[in-house]
Amino acid sequence: MTTTDTRWRNWASTAAAHPRAVARPRTDEDLARLVGEAAAGGRRMRAVGSGHSFTDCAVTTGTSVDLSALDRIEWVGPPSPDGSRPVRIGAGITLRRLCVELAERGLALANMGDIDAQTLAGAVSTGTHGTGERFTGFAGMVEHVRIVTADGAIRDTTPDSEPDLFEAARLGVGSLGVITALTLRAVPAFVLHAHEAPRPLAAVLEGLADPDGPVRSNDHFEFYWFPHTDLALTKANNLAAADDLPLPTTRRLLDDELLSNGLFAATNELCTLAPGLTPWVNRIAARALGERTYTAPSHAVFVTPRRVRFREMEYAIGAADLAPALARVRAWLDRRRAAVPFPIEVRFAAADDVWLSTAFGRRTAYVAVHQNLGLEFREYFRAVEAIMADFGGRPHWGKIHWLRRADLAELYPRFGDFLAVRDRVDPHGVFANRYTGRVFDTA
Ligand SMILES: Cc1cc2nc3c(=O)[nH]c(=O)nc-3n(C[C@H](O)[C@H](O)[C@H](O)COP(=O)(O)OP(=O)(O)OC[C@H]3O[C@@H](n4cnc5c(N)ncnc54)[C@H](O)[C@@H]3O)c2cc1C
Known part of the structure; x- marks a missing residue:
């Protein structure tokens, strides 16, 4: 159940850990005993998922708890009139496996981000989200949390x-305890029709101002703007009839592998070697992405393979602030002529009521900036962070940012309530680490 080979790195190699032990509990009771022992001995612990956060939020010097053995669907509840069902799931399951298991039961996740390598608990605990202004992130889909506290x-x-603990634990950045199971509302399995098309950025931004524009008229709309160009790649995914025959997948795989990964790896390599070529390379890359449509089960449409490694920062702002915020980012990039081969990704979400959700209480637009691992990122990310601050931007809990407790307290109306629950259930900081020290403890 425990191991001594404990060295760990996250996916992006931006965080590393050397915990004193790694525990792989097989039952809730095993875990409860381990937590009790650690607390009694004054030792620290921290749950770790798939290591797909860009920050050191999963790092511990104490015991790292790997929940990969708790990966089953435990229970499927009765259907509601809309066909959705509550599903209780082991917290360590990966989203990939969860989608397969749900599909076998005729169910699916209502919305997802762009990869499925994360664990369910990791995704929920950091406010992971996809796109779609009628959809919340993962934490908003949670109806029950089973957690082992200090x-x-x-x-x-x-x-x-225990409603206060529920509210805090459904997005707690690993600080309330170790989650062992979650109940989510799953929806009947569905098929999505995807339409990807390059468009002039100005036209996309004009569409945002239209209340009946693409954000409202599509179930899941997002776009990628290539810095130093006037082009954006738009993606609109909409519910399709279940008997729509999926097109052969070879074309899509070819596009994803060649364009999203192969060509992209090459352009990133080139820009790392010769940053000055970036505007030219981006113009070529943006033009290479042609229009395409395809139809597939929802999970296959939401998720795209990501083989080029990068750093990422993502800020949530009010949807109405998107155009002015992007204009300022664009002006900064043009002024600095910064080498940024990665497109800026823009997504949307419904307002929710999860205390630490980046979409708490407001219709949200997400602006995600990425940088190749080999290229300088600090100046770019800090400039975008400063711009987002002017729009009340809230950083993704699992992505790079430099905010501290005092900044975050201003951004989240229920921040104090969250901390009160955290202090009550973990008064001695068993689940604390350096990251939580910065975002929850230092002024
Ligand atoms: C290539 C890539 C694509 C991504 N795409 C998206 C996207 O589309 N949308 C989006 O919003 N984010 C996205 N992310 C960010 C990612 O979804 C989050 O960082 C997520 O938390 C990663 O899940 P994980 O299982 O790897 O968790 P980890 O990174 O391992 O852990 C994250 C946090 O969760 C805590 N935690 C993990 N398990 C438990 C548990 N059982 N109980 C309590 N706390 C726990 C950890 O302590 C830590 O604080 C992406 C990241 C990468 C690298």
């Missing part, structure tokens, strides 16, 4: 049972 208790929390 006192070694196994607690089943819902909006009716």
Whole structure:
């Protein structure tokens, strides 16, 4: 159940850890005993998922808890009139496996981000989200959280049972305890029709101002703007009839592998070697991405392979602020002539009521900036962070940012409530680490 080979790195190699032990509990009771022992001995612990956060949020010098053995669907509840069902799931399951298991039961996740390598608990705990202004992120889909707290208790929390702990634990950045199971609302399996098309950025931004524009008229709309160009690649995914025959997948695979990964790896390599070529390379890359449509099960449309490694920062702002915020980012990039071969990704989400959700209380637009691992990123990311601050931007909990507790307290109306629950259930900081020290503890 524990191992001594403990060296760990995250996916992007931007965080590393050498915990004193790694524990792989097989049951809630095993875990409760481990937590109780660590707390009694004054030792620290931290749950780790798939290591797909860009920050050191999963790092610990104490015991790293790997929940990969808790990866089953435990229970499927009765259907609601709309066909959705509550599903209780082991917290360590990966989204990839979860999608397969749900599909076998005729179910699916209502929305997803662009990869499926994360664990369910990791995705929920950092506010991971996809796109679609009628959809929340993962934490907004959660109806129950089972969590082992620092006192070694196994607690089943819902909006009716320990509601404060439920609210804090459904997006707690690993700080409330170790989540062992979550109940999510899953929807009947569905097929998506995808339409990707390059468009002039100005036309895309004009569409944003239209209340009936693409953000509203599509189920899932997003776009990628290539810095130093006037082009954006738009992606619109919409519910399709289940009997729509999926097109042969070879063309899509070819596009994803060649354009999103192969060509992209080559352009990134080139820009790393010769940063001055970036504007020219981006213009070519943006033009290479042609229009295409395809139809596939939802999971296959949401997820894209990501083989080029990068750093990422993502900020949530009010949807109405998107155009002026992007204009300022563009002006900065033009002024600095910064080498940025990665497109800026823009997504949308519904307002929700999860205390630490980046979409708490407001219709949200997400602006994600990426940089190749080999290229300088600090000046670019810090400039974007400063711009987003002027629009009340909230950083993704699992992506690079430099905010501290005092900044975050201003951005989240329920921040104090969250900290009060955290201090009550973990008074001695068993689940604290350097990241939580910065975002939750230092002024
Ligand atoms: C290529 C790539 C693409 C991405 N795409 C998206 C996207 O489309 N949308 C988006 O919003 N984000 C995206 N992300 C960010 C990613 O979804 C989050 O960082 C997510 O948390 C990673 O999940 P994980 O399982 O790897 O968790 P980790 O990174 O391992 O851990 C994240 C946090 O969750 C905590 N945690 C993990 N398991 C538990 C548990 N059982 N109980 C309590 N706490 C726990 C950890 O302590 C840590 O604080 C992407 C990241 C990468 C690298």
